Each structure stands twice: as C-alpha cells, then as structure tokens.
Amino acid sequence: MAIENISLSGRKTAVTNKDMSFWERIYLVQIVKGMMITIRHFFKKKITIQYPEQTRTYSPVYRGLHVLMRDEEGRERCTACGLCALACPAEAITMKAAERTKDELHLYREEKYAAVYEINMLRCIFCGLCEDACPKEAIFLTKSQKHVNVGTNRESFIYGKDKLVISVEDGKNKRYN
Amino acid sequence: MKVTIDEHTIEVEPGTTVLQAARMIGGDCVPPTMCYYSKLEDCGGKCRCCLVEISKGSERDPRPMPKLQPSCVTAVQDGMEVKSATSPRALEARQAVTEFLLINHPLDCPVCDQAGECDLQNLAYGNKNFKTRYIEQKRTYEPEDIGPYIQLHMNRCVLCYRCVKLADQLTPERVHGVIGRGDHAQISTYISKAIDNNFSGNMIDVCPVGALTDKTFRFESRVWFNKPFNAHRDCPHCSGKVTLWMFGDHVQRVTARKDEYHEVEEFICNECRFDHKKAEDWVIEGPRKFEKDSVLNVNNYTRQLKKVKIDTDDLVLEGRKQDQKKISMSEFPFDQAEMEAIKKANEE
Numbered sequence: 378m379a380i381e382n383i384s385l386s387g388r389k390t391a392v393t394n395k396d397m398s399f400w401e402r403i404y405l406v407q408i409v410k411g412m413m414i415t416i417r418h419f420f421k422k423k424i425t426i427q428y429p430e431q432t433r434t435y436s437p438v439y440r441g442l443h444v445l446m447r448d449e450e451g452r453e454r455c456t457a458c459g460l461c462a463l464a465c466p467a468e469a470i471t472m473k474a475a476e477r478t479k480d481e482l483h484l485y486r487e488e489k490y491a492a493v494y495e496i497n498m499l500r501c502i503f504c505g506l507c508e509d510a511c512p513k514e515a516i517f518l519t520k521s522q523k524h525v526n527v528g529t530n531r532e533s534f535i536y537g538k539d540k541l542v543i544s545v546e547d548g549k550n551k552r553y554n
Numbered sequence: 555m556k557v558t559i560d561e562h563t564i565e566v567e568p569g570t571t572v573l574q575a576a577r578m579i580g581g582d583c584v585p586p587t588m589c590y591y592s593k594l595e596d597c598g599g600k601c602r603c604c605l606v607e608i609s610k611g612s613e614r615d616p617r618p619m620p621k622l623q624p625s626c627v628t629a630v631q632d633g634m635e636v637k638s639a640t641s642p643r644a645l646e647a648r649q650a651v652t653e654f655l656l657i658n659h660p661l662d663c664p665v666c667d668q669a670g671e672c673d674l675q676n677l678a679y680g681n682k683n684f685k686t687r688y689i690e691q692k693r694t695y696e697p698e699d700i701g702p703y704i705q706l707h708m709n710r711c712v713l714c715y716r717c718v719k720l721a722d723q724l725t726p727e728r729v730h731g732v733i734g735r736g737d738h739a740q741i742s743t744y745i746s747k748a749i750d751n752n753f754s755g756n757m758i759d760v761c762p763v764g765a766l767t768d769k770t771f772r773f774e775s776r777v778w779f780n781k782p783f784n785a786h787r788d789c790p791h792c793s794g795k796v797t798l799w800m801f802g803d804h805v806q807r808v809t810a811r812k813d814e815y816h817e818v819e820e821f822i823c824n825e826c827r828f829d830h831k832k833a834e835d836w837v838i839e840g841p842r843k844f845e846k847d848s849v850l851n852v853n854n855y856t857r858q859l860k861k862v863k864i865d866t867d868d869l870v871l872e873g874r875k876q877d878q879k880k881i882s883m884s885e886f887p888f889d890q891a892e893m894e895a896i897k898k899a900n901e902e
Contacts, residue, residue, distance in 0.1 A: 458664030459776035463852055471883055474773040489665045489773050495882055512664050532881045 440503045440518040442525050443496055445541045447548025448486055454515035457491035461507035461516055469500035470507060486513075494541065498525045498534040520553045557630040559583050559606075560640050572625035572636055573604055577815070583638040584815075586648065586677050588655065588762050589714035590626035592817055597719045598626035601712065602651045603677065607644045610635035622647050649681050656686065658693040659763070660709050667705075668764030670777035670849040673816060674712065695740055700730065701749045703769050703828050704758060708740050711765035717741065717757040724821060725751040741765065752791060755827040759810050759818045770828050771799075771807040778849045780806050785836040791823035797842055798833075803891075805831045814845070 400406060426433055435441070446454045457474035475492035477485045484490075505518050528534055543553055555568055559576050560583035566575045574592070576584045585606055590598035598604075604626050608619040613633030622644055625636070638644060656678060663669040678684060695708035713732065718741070721728040729749055733742045749757075757766045780799035787794045799807040808827045810818040830836065844850045880888060888896065 456664045457773075458669070459779060460664070463776075463778055463849075473883070473886065474775075476773050487662070487665050493883060493885055497882055532879075535881050535884075 435522045438519055439522060440505050442518070442521040442523040443501075443507070443536070443541055444517050444521045444543050444553060445494065445538065446515050446517060446520075446553060447543055447545060449549060449551060450483070451545040451548045452484060452486040453490060453542060454486055454513045455491045455494065456485075456487040456489050456513055456515075457494070458512060460510040460512060464506040464510035465501075466504065466506065467500045467502050469497045469502075471495050471497075491538065494538050496536045496541065498536055499531065501525075517553070555630055555632045555634075557632075557634045557636065559636040560638050566630055568629075570630050572606060572608075572623070572628045572630055572634075573598075575630055576606075576625065576636075576638060583640075585625050585638055585644075586673070586680070587626060587815070588673055588677070588712060589716060591716050591719070591760055592815070593821075594716065594719045594723055594760070597716060599624050601655070601714055603648060603655075605644050605647045605651070607637040607641035608634060609637050609641075649684070652677050652681050653684070653686070655712050657688050658709075659712065660692060662710075666707075666710065666764040667767045667772060667777075668710075668761075671816070672764060673762035693737065698742060701754075701769075703755060703824060704749060705767045705769045705772055706741065707765050707767070708742075709765075710763050711741055712763055713739055713741075714762055716760040716762065717766060720756055720760050721749075721751075721754065724753045724756060727751070752824050753821060755824040756810065756818065756821045758827075759812070759821075762816075768807055768809075768827075770831070775801055775806050778852065782842040782844065782850070784811065784839040784842050786839065787826065787830065787836050789823060789826050792826060793820045793822070794826055795820055796822055796826055796836075798836060798838065800833070803833055805833055805836070811842075 448454055457472050459472065459474075462468075462470040462472060471493070472491045472495070473493040474489050477488055477490055481490075503518060507516050508518050525534070525536075547553060555566055555570075557564060557566055557570075557572070557575050559572070559579055562579045562583065564575055564579055566578065573585060573587065573590060577592075585604035587598075588601035588603045590601075590604060602624060604624055605622040606625040606628075608623050608628070610616050611619055611634065612631035616633075625638070652674075655674060659674060663672075663675060666672070669675060693709070698706055698708065700706045715732065718728070718731055721730060729751075730741060732739050734740055755768075758768050761767075777799075780801050783798045783800055785796055785798045787796075795811060797809050797811050798805050799809065808822075808830065810820060810822045810827075813819055887893075
C-alpha cells in the first residue's frame with residue numbers, strides 16, 4: 378500500500394464528486410441540526426458579563442489601584458520613608474517629605490509625612506513590591522479592588538495623594554482593613 | 555610585637571590596641587564599633603560592641619583571659635592570640651550587646667534621617683534572627699532645640715560619648731555634655747544653650763546613630779536617593795575636602811569624607827557643611843565609591859549601556875521639545891536652567 382493512501386489520523390476520507398441526493402440538496406436536515414445547537418445555547422447559563430452594569434468579583438489577591446491607608450484614628454500611615462520608591466523596579470513612585478507641625482497631630486501618624494506622593498501609573502507594573510517594602514503598612518494594591526482608569530492624556534495617570542489616600546471615614550470605619 | 559587575630563599573624567608596634575591590629579589585618583575579623591573613634595583620643599570602651607575572646611594572653615603568660623575583652627581599649631602583648639569572628643562566645647556577647655543597645659532605641663528608622671548609613675542599623679541587621687524581647691515602655695525625652703544647624707533626637711542616643719569627646723578635642727569651649735546618671739543620662743546643652751562653634755557640625759558625622767542629624771537636611775531626602783561625590787573648596791578654616799550628596803544638580807547635604815569604618819577622614823567646618831549648598835561653590839572631583847552592600851546600591855540598575863541607535867526620525871521616539879511637559883511632581887516647578895531650555899526650544 379502506498380503511503381499516500383494510508384490515513385495516519387484515521388480521519389482521512391477520499392474526496393468524491395458524487396451527486397447529492399434530493400434530501401441532501403434541500404439542506405433541511407442540516408439546517409435543523411444546526412438550529413438545534415443554536416437553540417440549545419438559549420437555555421444554557423450565560424458566560425458573558427454585561428460590563429459595566431455587572432462586574433466580576435476580583436480575586437482577594439488581585440493587584441489594582443494603590444491605596445494609601447489611614448489608621449483607625451484617621452491619620453495617614455505613610456511617613457515618606459522612601460522604601461517603596463527604592464523597591465519599585467519601574468521607578469514609578471516619587472515623594473517629598475515634610476515635618477508634621479503641632480496642629481497636624483490628628484492628620485499624620487508620625488513626625489514626618491509625605492507632602493507629595495505620586496505614582497506614575499504609566500510606569501507602574503503592579504508588581505506589589507512597594508506593598509512588600511512598606512514598613513508602616515501604608516500602601517496596598519490588593520485592597521482597592523479597582524482598576525486604574527483609562528485616560529486621554531498623560532497627566533491623568535499621575536496619581537497624587539488626592540486619588541490614593543483613603544478618606545478619613547473609611548479609615549475610621551476600617552473599610553479597607 | 556606579634557599578635558594573632560583569627561589565625562592571622564601581624565607584627566605591630568607596642569601600645570597598639572587589639573582593634574587597631576584587627577583593622578590592620580582587615581576583613582571579617584574587625585569587630586564592630588559604636589563608641590570607638592580612631593580620630594578621637596580616649597574614645598572607647600563604652601559600648602562593648604567590640605568584645606573579643608583572648609585565648610592566649612601573651613608569650614610569657616599564655617593563660618587565656620577569663621572574660622571577653624573590649625578590643626578597642628585592650629593593648630596587644632607579644633604572642634597574644636585573639637579570636638574575633640571565629641569565637642562563638644564573642645559573637646553571642648556582641649549580639650546581646652546589640653539587644654541592649656536596642657532596648658531604648660526607638661524603631662523609627664522610616665522617619666530617621668540616619669537610616670541607610672546608621673551603624674546601629676548595620677549592627678542590628680548583622681544579628682541573625684533578631685527579635686526584640688523588650689515589652690516595656692521605651693525611654694523618651696522631651697525634644698530639645700540645640701541650635702539652627704544640629705537636630706538632637708535624644709531618644710535615639712546610645713550614649714557613646716563620641717560627640718562629647720569631639721567637642722572637647724576639636725572646639726575650645728564645650729557647651730554640651732552628658733547630664734544625669736544611669737538611666738537618666740542624656741546629651742544636653744544645659745539650659746538649651748545653642749551650639750555655635752565652627753566645628754560643631756562634626757558631631758553629626760561622628761554620631762553612630764540618628765541622635766545628632768543635620769537640620770538643614772532634615773527630611774529633605776533619604777540617604778539612598780542622593781549620589782555621593784567627592785568635592786573640595788578653598789576653605790580658610792578646614793581642609794575643605796567633603797562628600798557632596800547630590801540629587802540631580804542640587805546639593806542636598808555636605809558631609810565629611812568617611813572611610814570604610816564610617817570614620818571621618820578630615821573634619822570639616824560648619825561653613826563648608828551648612829552654608830555652601832550650591833554646586834558652583836565646589837570643585838567636584840568625581841563620584842565617591844561606596845560599599846558593595848551599601849543601601850546606595852540597592853535597586854541600582856545603572857551600568858554603562860550602549861546607546862541604541864534606531865534609524866528613524868528622532869521626533870518619533872522622543873517627541874517634540876515643545877510638547878514635553880512636566881507631569882510628575884508638578885508642585886516642584888522647573889528651575890531656571892530648565893525653564894530657559896524649554897523656552898529656547900519653543901522659540902526654535
């Protein structure tokens with residue numbers, strides 16, 4: 378037997394030029410067969426999610442938008458120690474420290490705080506090393522369970538403290554804990 | 555005189571201390587020091603970090619010394635055999651000393667300006683599996699203002715007396731000292747007298763912890779974000795040889811040059827240290843070398859890279875100059891030179 382004629386997959390059929398019969402020619406059986414498959418799917422559970430009306434629940438370890446935490450008294454935990462910026466492989470974090478004054482005791486937990494804290498979301502790769510490095514449990518990627526929004530200009534991706542720090546109420550209610 | 559430290563034999567002058575002999579050998583056998591400072595006289599024997607085991611007293615009296623000896627104040631004797639890094643007893647004692655030092659030392663490294671170049675931090679990290687067992691309230695002091703240049707954090711002090719010895723030996727009138735005894739001992743200027751001697755800034759450099767820090771650099775930047783450069787200037791008061799800690803073109807901090815044991819090579823005056831914070835004031839010699847395991851080296855991917863040349867229009871890659879905008883840290887605007895460069899680009 379010649380190699381051309383052997384079916385290695387077992388699915389090889391010879392192409393023939395045979396004329397179709399009457400039933401085959403009107404395609405009715407084939408159409409009914411196909412519609413059966415289509416109709417069956419109407420009654421199956423739907424896989425699609427109607428985003429943005431519906432959203433899928435994230436895994437508890439999903440790393441998304443960063444949050445800067447406050448403690449249970451509503452004071453910012455971040456002390457601008459710079460370890461997150463040091464750990465960041467993408468160099469996305471910049472900060473500027475300032476000293477806490479006497480009438481800011483209720484705002485900041487430590488003597489020093491971050492006057493400016495910026496994350497460049499265009500650079501960020503969401504690796505979570507900043508969260509690992511933080512000695513004050515101030516920055517978290519897993520707690521917001523949110524994406525970083527899309528934008529039309531580059532400035533909108535520089536997230537300052539106004540977008541990162543959680544509200545005082547959330548801190549006191551321990552919403553993110 | 556012949557002395558053997560960790561199996562290394564060295565010939566030294568009579569009167570040399572064990573620590574100095576160990577430093578001549580170098581390497582692992584050099585004990586850590588917190589209070590000893592080779593540039594200051596009569597400085598040492600207080601912190602007990604440099605304990606060594608002397609397994610053979612001398613050639614004439616070969617008995618081992620029964621207790622561990624502080625190497626910085628123990629003179630060598632002929633034929634002495636010392637175990638430093640090879641002695642488990644000495645290492646255990648050093649760990650215990652470190653734990654004692656950390657009892658009252660606040661763990662505020664994220665706030666402290668010394669973090670990254672702190673001897674106590676290095677010492678504590680050298681302790682394997684260290685966990686504090688201290689649960690009581692730590693000792694705290696009222697913050698005290700000792701002048702416009704030096705920030706005193708008494709909570710962080712380990713009472714090494716280095717700054718007191720320095721003020722005694724380098725400046726004519728010492729205005730600060732250790733007040734109180736035992737647990738109440740503290741560095742103070744007595745009725746908050748400002749320290750204003752021209753060489754008082756060196757106290758910042760000799761302080762092994764963050765108790766005395768530079769007020770002009772306070773919370774400006776972390777140590778590891780700055781790049782150290784050797785620089786000098788023509789100074790009428792001191793040698794003028796310093797390390798500049800730069801961030802871009804900005805001089806963030808000026809310190810004296812420190813050797814491998816973090817000891818100042820030459821003391822500098824306050825004028826160099828605090829008043830010349832412009833790059834134009836200095837002749838920059840070049841980047842300063844730092845230790846391989848220094849925090850300055852962490853996450854540092856800078857190495858010589860070949861410039862990749864892509865044969866397309868430069869504009870495609872970098873954009874036009876007039877479109878370049880400062881999007882990050884916008885509260886800190888461009889400085890004069892940068893503004894002029896942008897203006898020039900816009901005009902073209």
